[in-house]
Amino acid sequence: MxxxxxxxxxxxxxxxxxxxxxxxxxxxxxxxxxxxxxxxxxxxxxxxxxxxxxxxxxxxxxxxxxxxxxxxxxxxxxxxxxxxxxxxxxxxxxxxxxxxxxxxxxxxxxxxxxxxxxxxxxxxxxxxxxxxxxxxxxxxxxxxxxxxxxxxxxxxxxxxxxxxxxxxFPNTGWLRLDRSTIDALAAYRSARGLLGFDDAITSLLATSSATREMP
CATH class of the missing domain: 2.60.40 (Immunoglobulin-like)
Incomplete structure (x- = not known):
């Protein structure tokens, strides 16, 4: 053996x-x-x-x-x-x-x-x-x-x-999203003339941060 x-x-x-x-x-x-x-x-x-x-x-x-x-x-x-x-x-x-x-x-x-x-x-x-x-x-x-x-x-x-x-994936990462979330994010991006999904998410984060800081 x-x-x-x-x-x-x-x-x-x-x-x-x-x-x-x-x-x-x-x-x-x-x-x-x-x-x-x-x-x-x-x-x-x-x-x-x-x-x-x-x-x-x-x-x-x-x-x-x-x-x-x-x-x-x-x-x-x-x-x-x-x-x-x-x-x-x-x-x-x-x-x-x-x-x-x-x-x-x-x-x-x-x-x-x-x-x-x-x-x-x-x-x-x-x-x-x-x-x-x-x-x-x-x-x-x-x-x-x-x-x-x-x-x-x-x-x-x-x-x-x-x-x-x-x-x-230089300086990037991956997130898995529901189809409905992707569609909503795409509509948000298009309505504001943003170049990509990264810009759309950055815009949403900035809006959320500004809302939290309001008195």
């Missing part, structure tokens, strides 16, 4: 991708002399928010996810970021593979909201590996599952996420 282990070596933005992708470089070791024909690798990537400290500014940005800081002991649980897959070609001993993580800047997604709130430091990640290992046996191929306990923790720099978002 072939025993395999995994180690996360680094996580970096993919510079040539059309959409935001983080590329995880995973080191794989096979314990034993038998060659591995291939691995159909699966990985569940989770965020473990309780493994780091947060500034007051970050805590304010995390209010929607975890509530006020005094409740975090009961609300700050590990949560799923995404699932990733890769096909590992045959090797003997050790090899490396790149595991792509498809990313989004949609603030309705919990992971994107969490990552956007962080200012510096690291993102506490947990990688849970699974999949199928194909080897060579006396009667042809052997098939076995990656052991259930293959996991790895990795602290990704917040700067890596920020660099990725700056690469694809």
């Amino acid at each position: 072939t025993d395999v282990t995994f180690a996360v070596l680094d996580v970096l933005p993919e510079p040539h991708a059309v959409t935001p992708i983080l590329m995880v470089r995973v080191g794989i070791a096979s314990v034993g002399e038998e060659p591995v024909h291939a691995i159909a690798l699966r990985c569940q990537v989770r965020i473990e928010p309780s493994r780091r400290q947060y500034s007051d500014g970050e805590a304010a940005g995390l209010m929607d996810l975890f509530g006020p800081r005094e409740r975090w002991a009961g609300t700050q649980h590990s949560f799923l970021w995404q699932h990733a897959t890769a096909m590992v070609p045959g090797f003997t001993g050790t090899t490396q593979v790149h595991l792509p993580l498809q990313c989004t800047y949609d603030f309705e997604v919990a992971a994107a909201k969490y990552l956007h709130a962080l200012r510096d430091g690291t993102v506490p990640l947990q990688f849970l590996f699974s999949g199928t290992v194909f080897g060579r046996g006396s009667n042809g191929f052997t098939v076995q599952q990656v052991p259930w306990d293959r996991e790895e923790r990795y602290d990704m720099l917040v700067a890596v996420w920020r660099d990725l978002m700056q690469q694809h």
Whole structure:
């Protein structure tokens, strides 16, 4: 039986991708002399928010996810970021593979909201590996599952996420709105001759601020 282990070596933005992708470089070791024909690798990537400290500014940005800081002991649980897959070609001993993580800047997604709130430091990640290992046996191929306990923790720099978002969405962000809200915002923009939705929202915010300041 072939025993395999995994180690996360680094996580970096993919510079040539059309959409935001983080590329995880995973080191794989096979314990034993038998060659591995291939691995159909699966990985569940989770965020473990309780493994780091947060500034007051970050805590304010995390209010929607975890509530006020005094409740975090009961609300700050590990949560799923995404699932990733890769096909590992045959090797003997050790090899490396790149595991792509498809990313989004949609603030309705919990992971994107969490990552956007962080200012510096690291993102506490947990990688849970699974999949199928194909080897060579006396009667042809052997098939076995990656052991259930293959996991790895990795602290990704917040700067890596920020660099990725700056690469694809420079100085911008994304908000998901109801169709009726978009239609109303478009009508407001057109009625006032504004150039874009950003100008319309800025105008509405200025009007709201002025109203609050009135005696």
